[in-house]
Structures are given as structure tokens and as C-alpha cells.
Amino acid sequence: MADIIIRNLTKKYGSETALNNVSLEIKSGEFMVLLGPSGCGKTTLLRCLAGLETPDQGEIIIGDKVVFSSADNIMSPPGERSLGMVFQSYALWPHMTVRDNIKFGLDVLNTPKNVSNDTLDSVLKSLGMKEFENRYPSELSGGQQQRVALARLLATKPPVFLMDEPLSNLDARLRMDMRVELKKFQSESEATTVYVTHDQTEAMTMSTRVVVMKNGEIQQVASPGNLYRHPSNTFVADFIGMPRINLINLTKKHKDGSVFINKDVQIDVGWVPASNEIVLGAHPEDLVVSKKEIPSSEKYSVTAVLPNGPETIIQLTRGKTAVIARVAHDSSFNVDESVYVNFSVSSLNIYDSKNGVIIEPSNN
Amino acid sequence: MNLNTQKRWLDLNLRRLLLNPVNIALTILLIVLAYLVLWPFFQLVFETLTWGEGDRRFSRDAVPGEFTWFHWLQATASPISEKMLYSPLINTLITGVIATILALSAGGFLAWCVVRSNMPGKGWLQPVLTLPYIIPSFAIALAWETVFRSPKVGGQPGLYESILGVAPPEWLSYGTVPISITLAIHYFPFAYLLVAGALATIDSQMEESALISGAGKLTILRKITFPVVAPAFVAAFILTFGKTIGQFALPFLLGAPVQFHTVATMVYANLALGLDSLAFVLAVILIVISLISIWLSNRFIKKKSSRFETIGGKGFRSREVNLGQWRWPVFSVVALFAFVVGILPLILLAIQSIMLIDGFYGLENLTWHFWTGKSNPDIAFGEPGVFHNNNIIGATWNTLKLASLSAVIASIIGLIIAYIVVRKSDNLLANALDQIAFIPFLFPTIAFGAMYLTLFAEPVGPIPALYGTFTLLVLISVVSRLPYSVKTGVTAVTQIGKELEEAAEVAGASWGMRFRRIVMPLASSGLTSGMMVSFVGVMRELSLIILLITPSTRVLMTAGFGYAEEGLTQLSNALVLIVAVLTIIGELILWWIGKGRMTRLREKL
Numbered sequence: 001m002a003d004i005i006i007r008n009l010t011k012k013y014g015s016e017t018a019l020n021n022v023s024l025e026i027k028s029g030e031f032m033v034l035l036g037p038s039g040c041g042k043t044t045l046l047r048c049l050a051g052l053e054t055p056d057q058g059e060i061i062i063g064d065k066v067v068f069s070s071a072d073n074i075m076s077p078p079g080e081r082s083l084g085m086v087f088q089s090y091a092l093w094p095h096m097t098v099r100d101n102i103k104f105g106l107d108v109l110n111t112p113k114n115v116s117n118d119t120l121d122s123v124l125k126s127l128g129m130k131e132f133e134n135r136y137p138s139e140l141s142g143g144q145q146q147r148v149a150l151a152r153l154l155a156t157k158p159p160v161f162l163m164d165e166p167l168s169n170l171d172a173r174l175r176m177d178m179r180v181e182l183k184k185f186q187s188e189s190e191a192t193t194v195y196v197t198h199d200q201t202e203a204m205t206m207s208t209r210v211v212v213m214k215n216g217e218i219q220q221v222a223s224p225g226n227l228y229r230h231p232s233n234t235f236v237a238d239f240i241g242m243p244r245i246n247l248i249n250l251t252k253k254h255k256d257g258s259v260f261i262n263k264d265v266q267i268d269v270g271w272v273p274a275s276n277e278i279v280l281g282a283h284p285e286d287l288v289v290s291k292k293e294i295p296s297s298e299k300y301s302v303t304a305v306l307p308n309g310p311e312t313i314i315q316l317t318r319g320k321t322a323v324i325a326r327v328a329h330d331s332s333f334n335v336d337e338s339v340y341v342n343f344s345v346s347s348l349n350i351y352d353s354k355n356g357v358i359i360e361p362s363n364n
Numbered sequence: 365m366n367l368n369t370q371k372r373w374l375d376l377n378l379r380r381l382l383l384n385p386v387n388i389a390l391t392i393l394l395i396v397l398a399y400l401v402l403w404p405f406f407q408l409v410f411e412t413l414t415w416g417e418g419d420r421r422f423s424r425d426a427v428p429g430e431f432t433w434f435h436w437l438q439a440t441a442s443p444i445s446e447k448m449l450y451s452p453l454i455n456t457l458i459t460g461v462i463a464t465i466l467a468l469s470a471g472g473f474l475a476w477c478v479v480r481s482n483m484p485g486k487g488w489l490q491p492v493l494t495l496p497y498i499i500p501s502f503a504i505a506l507a508w509e510t511v512f513r514s515p516k517v518g519g520q521p522g523l524y525e526s527i528l529g530v531a532p533p534e535w536l537s538y539g540t541v542p543i544s545i546t547l548a549i550h551y552f553p554f555a556y557l558l559v560a561g562a563l564a565t566i567d568s569q570m571e572e573s574a575l576i577s578g579a580g581k582l583t584i585l586r587k588i589t590f591p592v593v594a595p596a597f598v599a600a601f602i603l604t605f606g607k608t609i610g611q612f613a614l615p616f617l618l619g620a621p622v623q624f625h626t627v628a629t630m631v632y633a634n635l636a637l638g639l640d641s642l643a644f645v646l647a648v649i650l651i652v653i654s655l656i657s658i659w660l661s662n663r664f665i666k667k668k669s670s671r672f673e674t675i676g677g678k679g680f681r682s683r684e685v686n687l688g689q690w691r692w693p694v695f696s697v698v699a700l701f702a703f704v705v706g707i708l709p710l711i712l713l714a715i716q717s718i719m720l721i722d723g724f725y726g727l728e729n730l731t732w733h734f735w736t737g738k739s740n741p742d743i744a745f746g747e748p749g750v751f752h753n754n755n756i757i758g759a760t761w762n763t764l765k766l767a768s769l770s771a772v773i774a775s776i777i778g779l780i781i782a783y784i785v786v787r788k789s790d791n792l793l794a795n796a797l798d799q800i801a802f803i804p805f806l807f808p809t810i811a812f813g814a815m816y817l818t819l820f821a822e823p824v825g826p827i828p829a830l831y832g833t834f835t836l837l838v839l840i841s842v843v844s845r846l847p848y849s850v851k852t853g854v855t856a857v858t859q860i861g862k863e864l865e866e867a868a869e870v871a872g873a874s875w876g877m878r879f880r881r882i883v884m885p886l887a888s889s890g891l892t893s894g895m896m897v898s899f900v901g902v903m904r905e906l907s908l909i910i911l912l913i914t915p916s917t918r919v920l921m922t923a924g925f926g927y928a929e930e931g932l933t934q935l936s937n938a939l940v941l942i943v944a945v946l947t948i949i950g951e952l953i954l955w956w957i958g959k960g961r962m963t964r965l966r967e968k969l
């Protein structure tokens with residue numbers, strides 16, 4: 001219901017830069033996930049959006065309102081930014097009942113009593129919390145507390161939702177259920193959502209787009225599919241994917257050739273990248289593993305077999321180069337067995353080993 | 365950013381800073397507290413260094429308002445210095461040191477018994493052992509007088525003489541010995557709490573691991589127990605000493621009849637004689653001694669927060685030392701001691717208050733006159749009993765009004781200061797506020813009273829002369845409670861997560877609404893007990909306000925002191941007993957809050 005535009009945002013804590021020149025456009029109704037390792041500045045960015053932190057530089061526009069601008073001396077307080085927020089700790093008020101917790105936001109807006117009551121009832125019902133409305137937060141389970149935090153957000157129907165790792169305090173099962181539910185409420189409300197997490201599965205399953213951050217800087221903004229298939233640098237490539245992507249340092253064998261080698265392996269990437277020193281990114285499922293010899297393959301030995309439900313992860317080595325491959329759960333590889341491996345050329349990503357940035361096959 | 369936008373950016377920040385209600389509160393509080401805490405001290409020092417109107421009596425050179433060393437020279441190097449300063453100073457130091465040694469020995473021994481031994485009856489002995497600190501120190505002095513009063517100095521014989529038939533030696537009735545002992549009785553629970561706190565912090569595992577590594581019991585005591593307790597012990601010594609020197613009513617009652625003065629009583633005596641500037645010199649000297657002792661104690665307890673650490677309640681169990689066959693003997697000694705210092709004084713006061721002629725112990729001498737009697741010209745110069753005495757009823761009303769007003773105001777201001785201090789911990793001004801609010805703790809109470817006497821004697825700008833008004837009493841009581849209420853507030857606010865408030869902020873709640881609906885309710889349990897502590901503290905206060913009281917603003921303690929000065933022992937005993945009982949009720953309510961409601965609320969947090 002509202003676009004969010006962030007321009008050149010910088011936030012420092014003393015000498016430490018928590019956000020460095022961050023720019024980002026979020027479209028109305030989008031589910032944007034901020035993803036990155038702990039300490040990368042996700043929470044800081046979210047809090048700057050909320051108005052709980054004052055950035056040092058830059059501009060933030062929510063909907064058609066400039067809520068922060070260092071150039072134009074604008075800093076709207078949180079309450080005037082038409083947004084709702086779910087905190088990592090839920091921040092439920094312990095001295096108020098579930099109903100009063102949800103009602104608070106409506107009180108602030110001076111909602112007439114009958115409207116407020118109707119809203120409360122419908123929100124409580126839709127979250128299945130009606131029977132708990134008179135309980136105190138301490139008398140609820142973690143999942144129920146989470147729902148109250150969500151209800152508090154939904155009651156005032158803000159056009160922007162901000163959520164800081166809202167599921168991180170739940171156990172794994174509950175987290176799965178809540179993901180589905182959160183997604184449902186978000187799409188029903190059509191609110192523009194900025195969602196912080198360090199859990200890539202959460203990011204990939206819920207988002208329309210993902211922002212990957214590192215050290216206060218944005219590394220990549222992409223849809224989950226694109227992010228997975230084309231990580232734009234080795235950091236993102238390494239961060240996304242479970243099990244991890246294979247990153248292999250290689251050198252061009254012949255000038256203007258497409259074959260790259262290191263001491264152990266030789267791979268034809270199928271086109272000619274501009275750089276001579278590259279890092280090859282190959283997802284575990286991009287390796288074709290066969291017991292019989294297949295074209296343009298090399299012989300690896302199996303060093304570990306890790307069955308994992310519907311798939312099996314195997315570790316393969318050739319000399320000192322080790323790679324991970326994902327194979328079907330019914331394939332029968334054994335440790336120390338020799339196998340033939342071929343990299344499916346069309347799925348490979350190639351990075352310049354100098355700066356780790358992806359090299360696009362631009363001239364073909 | 366060019367220069368122009370940079371300037372505007374600064375303007376914006378400045379405007380936001382200035383309009384933020386927290387910053388407004390911070391600024392106002394800083395100014396008000398500077399005026400109420402720092403300025404009176406400078407004013408007091410200033411008074412000692414200038415000629416006053418009354419000084420024309422002493423010197424023809426006196427030009428009121430002009431600078432002079434006269435008062436300091438008069439106090440330190442004149443024929444009256446010995447009587448005015450040196451002898452009271454020596455008395456103060458001697459009684460202070462003896463009292464502290466006694467208090468610490470008793471407190472230390474009891475702390476060890478309660479914290480580290482398996483003595484029976486700890487549960488109910490502990491509250492009885494803290495009684496002497498809860499009731500006004502004046503009550504203990506009155507009880508002492510009841511027993512050891514000597515007709516040689518005047519008045520009726522005490523219990524001692526009535527039973528033994530001979531008068532007690534004068535050194536037992538008045539002067540160094542009784543003052544030291546009664547001070548020790550009043551302060552040993554304070555020392556007890558300090559030492560018990562330190563003892564409780566020794567993790568038994570520390571000792572046990574040493575035991576396992578093969579160390580002998582003595583080695584453990586020397587290498588582990590002692591080094592941990594020693595700093596607390598030294599600090600307890602200095603803090604206790606610092607507290608004794610500000611005591612006024614107790615040494616006055618047990619010293620003045622034989623011309624035995626401490627610095628504190630001398631301040632009062634000089635003011636009574638109209639020697640104001642000299643009194644102020646003595647007050648400054650008291651403050652300096654107090655500052656030195658607190659500074660010393662802080663050197664021993666490095667942690668800043670420990671300066672208040674009087675309550676040990678850590679709640680974890682240390683390994684108990686088995687007393688074996690000594691269990692019951694130790695219990696008997698402790699129980700007897702607890703009875704003598706905690707309960708007996710109150711019983712004595714009660715009995716005294718129903719004796720027609722004090723000093724004559726017999727059933728025929730008992731009367732309810734001093735409680736329920738109407739005015740009778742033959743008894744006590746016609747002063748009616750407590751329940752018919754307008755003087756006393758007015759004082760009771762004033763006491764309750766003063767204590768409750770001060771407690772409520774001090775707690776709320778304390779909470780606001782605490783809120784600012786906690787939420788703006790990186791702000792220099794907020795830190796300054798924290799420090800200033802703590803300063804009243806450093807002033808001996810009678811000296812603090814002297815400061816307010818000088819500050820509010822005349823109107824200054826828009827502030828009227830407050831001397832003689834009830835407002836002034838509330839003001840000084842509130843300010844003197846601030847160090848404690850800020851401390852309580854900090855504990856309360858620290859427990860309220862920042863996100864709880866931010867959640868309300870995002871919902872659009874203004875600062876006022878957040879403070880009212882989130883911070884206040886969540887801090888309320890701490891606030892309530894803090895209020896009760898202040899209520900009790902103000903109610904039993906005498907030294908702080910004695911210099912500021914006028915007949916219309918008298919409270920129970922000052923009325924009781926007045927009766928004692930007039931020799932109307934029964935009435936003064938009755939009044940002090942009332943205060944003692946009220947404070948005990950207050951403590952019981954506090955205890956009840958602590959046990960019941962507060963823990964329940966805390967579980968909810």
C-alpha cells in the first residue's frame with residue numbers, strides 16, 4: 001500500500017559504520033526480506049525505517065511522505081510514519097492483557113469504542129486468540145505471544161509492516177507453521193513488508209525479494225529464485241544455499257579459451273570470461289555424478305555420504321579439491337568409490353577472483 | 365552537503381533536542397537540583413566567609429556582606445575554639461569510632477551467625493535484629509535515659525537507681541559511653557546488612573574448590589574468605605562512621621545535660637545562641653568529614669554502584685558452618701541480644717509513658733493520663749494527654765502529611781530522573797543529573813538543614829522566603845530522599861526493556877502517554893516499595909528538619925524532642941513510641957509488598 005524508498009542511508013555508532021550508503025526501493029505490497037549474518041546492519045536499517053534510530057545521512061520516503069532527509073532537515077517520529085512493527089522479543093506489555101495489548105494502538109489513534117471493539121474481536125478471531133484475550137503475556141506460550149505481537153500489528157492496519165526476526169524465538173515446527181500464517185496475513189493486508197532474518201530458508205520461502213547485506217552494505221537485491229541461481233558475488237553465493245555452493249579457484253588454461261584448471265581439476269565453463277583467475281560457483285545439484293564414465297568428466301573419489309531424507313549429499317575429492325554434490329536418495333554411492341563428475345555448464349556462475357564479483361557472459 | 369545545508373541540519377537537530385520532552389525534563393531537573401543541592405552548599409560556605417548582621421556584637425570591623433576569615437579564625441584559633449570546635453570534634457570522632465567498632469563487631473558476628481552458620485531461629489531473629497535501625501535513634505537514647513538517668517544532673521531517678529538503690533556513675537548516664545553504645549545499637553543493623561551482603565557473595569563453591577585442592581580451613585579463611593569480606597568490612601566501617609557523625613538528637617539527649625557536645629549538637633547549640641556563622645563553620649566541617657569518609661569508602665569498594673549496597677539479598681545459599689553443640693548457646697546469646705536492643709527499648713518507652721511520676725516503679729504510679737487524660741494543671745504543666753492534645757494531634761497530622769507528600773514526590777521525581785539516567789546513559793548532562801541527585805547522601809543531615817536555613821531565610825528573586833513554611837520541610841525531605849529514590853527508580857527502569865517502550869512509540873504514543881501507560885505501571889511495584897521506604901525514612905527524621913521547624917510546622921519527632929527538652933518525659937516517650945510503631949507498621953507493609961504483590965508482578969515481567 002506504500003512504496004518505500006531509501007537513498008544513500010548512512011548510520012554510524014561512534015566510529016563504527018552500521019549502515020554504509022544504503023539505497024533500496026521497495027514496491028508497494030512487496031514482502032522484502034533483509035538477510036545477512038549477525039551484525040551486518042539489518043536491525044539498524046529496520047530501526048531507521050521505523051524512526052527509532054536517526055541516520056546520519058540520506059533520505060527515506062514512505063508512501064508519498066519524506067520521513068527522513070538529512071538534506072531537508074526532516075525526521076518524522078515513529079508514530080507519524082504509518083507503520084507497525086513486530087519486535088524480536090515481541091515487546092508485549094506484561095502488565096496488559098492480550099486484549100489491552102492489541103487495543104493500545106487503537107487507543108492512540110482515538111478509535112471510537114465500538115469500532116475498536118469490532119476490530120479487536122475480528123483480529124483476535126482471525127488469529128485464533130479469542131479465548132486468550134484476558135490472559136497476560138506471561139501466561140501464553142511462545143507461539144501465542146507471537147500471535148499477539150502480530151495481532152497488535154494487524155489491528156491498526158498500517159500500510160507498512162516491519163518485522164525483526166519475529167520467528168527466531170519459536171521452535172522449528174512452530175516456525176514452519178507461522179511462516180505460512182504470516183505470509184497469509186501479509187498478502188491479505190497487502191501491506192508493504194520489510195522482514196529481517198538471518199535464516200535463509202525463511203528469506204527464500206516468504207519473500208518476493210531478498211536484500212542480502214554484509215558489513216552495513218547491500219550485496220544484492222533479487223527475487224529468491226534469482227538470488228539462488230545468480231548470486232552476484234562470492235559472499236552471497238557462499239551465504240545462500242544449504243548445503244553450501246561449491247566455490248573452486250581456477251586459472252584459465254589457454255588464453256581466450258573456456259577451459260579452467262587448478263592442480264587437480266579441469267573444467268570447461270562453456271564460454272570465455274574476461275578474467276584469467278576465476279572462482280567457479282557450482283551448486284551441489286549442478287554436479288552430475290555417475291558410476292560410469294560420461295563425456296567431459298573427471299574421476300573423483302567419494303569421501304563422505306550423508307543421506308538426508310529425499311536427497312543424499314556426497315563429498316567428492318580429486319587431489320586436494322573437495323566438492324559437494326546433491327544426488328537422489330536412492331543412489332547407492334559408497335565411501336572410497338571412484339565416480340565420474342561433470343559440471344552442468346549452463347548453471348555455473350563465474351566470479352572474478354580479484355573482487356569476487358560475478359562475470360556475466362555479456363558478449364554472447 | 366554544503367555549508368548551508370549543514371547549518372540547517374544542525375538547526376534541525378537542535379530544535380529536535382530542545383523540543384524533546386525528555387530533554388526538557390532533563391534541563392529543568394538539572395537547574396532545579398543545582399539550585400536545591402549545589403547552591404545551598406555554596407551559600408553555606410559563603411555565609412561562613414562573610415560578615416553577618418549579628419557580627420557587629422563581636423567586632424567593630426564587621427561590615428555585613430564583606431569577606432572575612434573571622435568565623436573560621438574564631439572557630440579554629442580563638443579562646444573559644446577549644447569549647448566550640450576542638451572538644452566537640454574530638455567527642456564526635458571518639459564516639460563515632462567507638463560506636464562503629466561496637467556496631468561492626470556485633471553486626472559482623474551476627475551476620476556470620478545468620479549467613480554462614482546453622483543457628484536456629486534465623487527467620488524471625490533477622491527482622492528483630494534490624495529493629496533498632498528502623499526506629500528513630502532518639503527512641504534508643506530515650507530508653508537509655510529511662511534506665512540510667514541520674515538525679516545528680518536533674519530530674520527523677522532512672523530504673524537503674526530504682527532497682528539497685530544507688531545512682532549510676534555519671535559516665536554511664538551521660539557522655540561518651542552512653543552515646544557510643546546507643547549509636548552502636550542504632551547502627552549495628554546497618555553494619556550487619558553490609559557485612560551479611562559481603563558474606564553472602566562468597567560462593568561456597570569457591571571455598572569448596574579450595575577445599576578439594578587440599579587447602580586447610582585456616583588457609584581458606586585467610587586466602588579466600590577474608591580478602592573477599594575485608595573491603596566490605598572497611599567500607600562498612602567508614603560508612604557507619606560517616607553516619608554516626610551526623611547524628612544530632614541522640615548525642616544531644618545524652619550529652620547536653622553534662623555539657624558534652626559533638627559537632628552536630630554544637631551546630632544546634634550555636635544556632636540557638638544566635639551564633640549562626642559559627643554554626644555554619646561547624647556544618648561545613650561536618651560535611652568535609654563526611655565527604656572524606658565516603659571518598660575513602662569508595663576507594664575500598666571500587667564499583668560505583670556499591671556505594672549503596674546495604675542489602676545483601678542475593679538469595680543463594682552458602683555452605684553453612686555446623687555449630688554443633690554450640691547451636692543453642694549461640695542462639696540464646698543472639699536472641700537475648702535481639703530482645704535487649706530491639707524490643708526492650710520499646711517496652712521501656714511504653715512503661716515510661718504510663719507512669720504518673722517518672723522514676724517511681726509501682727502499680728499505684730501507673731496512669732493513662734499521658735495518653736487519654738484532659739489537661740490537669742497539677743500534671744505536666746497542664747499538658748493534656750496524647751489523644752486530647754492539639755499540639756500532638758497537629759504534629760501527627762503534619763507528620764503524616766509530610767511523610768506521604770515527600771514520599772510520593774521523591775519517588776516520582778526519582779523515577780523520572782532514573783528514567784533519564786537509564787535511557788540516556790551516554791548523555792553527559794544525564795550523568796551530571798545522576799551525580800547531583802546523589803549528593804544529598806553526602807551531607808550530614810543536620811548540616812543539610814543548616815544549608816536550607818541560610819538559603820531560604822530571605823526571598824531570592826521569584827522564590828519567597830520559605831523559612832517556617834511546611835513547603836520547606838517537604839522540599840528538604842524530598843531532596844534528602846532523592847539519592848535513595850533514584851536508586852530504586854534505576855532498578856525499576858532497568859528492568860523495563862527498551863523495546864516495550866519502542867513498541868508504544870511506533871504505535872504513535874507520545875512520551876507522556878508512554879511514561880503513564882508503560883513505564884509507570886511497570887515500575888509501580890518498585891515505586892510503591894520505594895515510597896514506603898521514603899515514608900518511613902521521613903517520618904523518623906529529626907536531625908534534618910530540627911533547624912527548620914517552627915511551632916506551626918512541628919511534627920511528632922520534633923514535638924517529642926521538644927517535650928524531652930522540657931523534661932516532660934512521659935509525653936516525649938509516648939510520641940517517640942508512636943513514631944516507632946508507625947515505622948514498624950510501615951516496614952511490615954513493605955515486607956508484605958516485597959513478599960506478596962511485588963514477586964507476583966515480577967513474575968509477570
Ligand SMILES: Nc1ncnc2c1ncn2[C@@H]1O[C@H](COP(=O)(O)OP(=O)(O)O)[C@@H](O)[C@H]1O
Binds near residue numbers: 018
Ligand atoms: N545501539 C548501538 N550502539 C552501538 N553499536 C550498535 C548499536 N546497535 C547496533 N550496533 C552495531 O551496529 C552493527 C549492526 O548491528 P545490527 O543492525 O543490530 O545487526 P543485525 O541486526 O544485522 O544483527 C553491529 O556491529 C552492532 O554492533
Ligand SMILES: [Mg+2]
Binds near residue numbers: 043044
Ligand atoms: Mg538484529
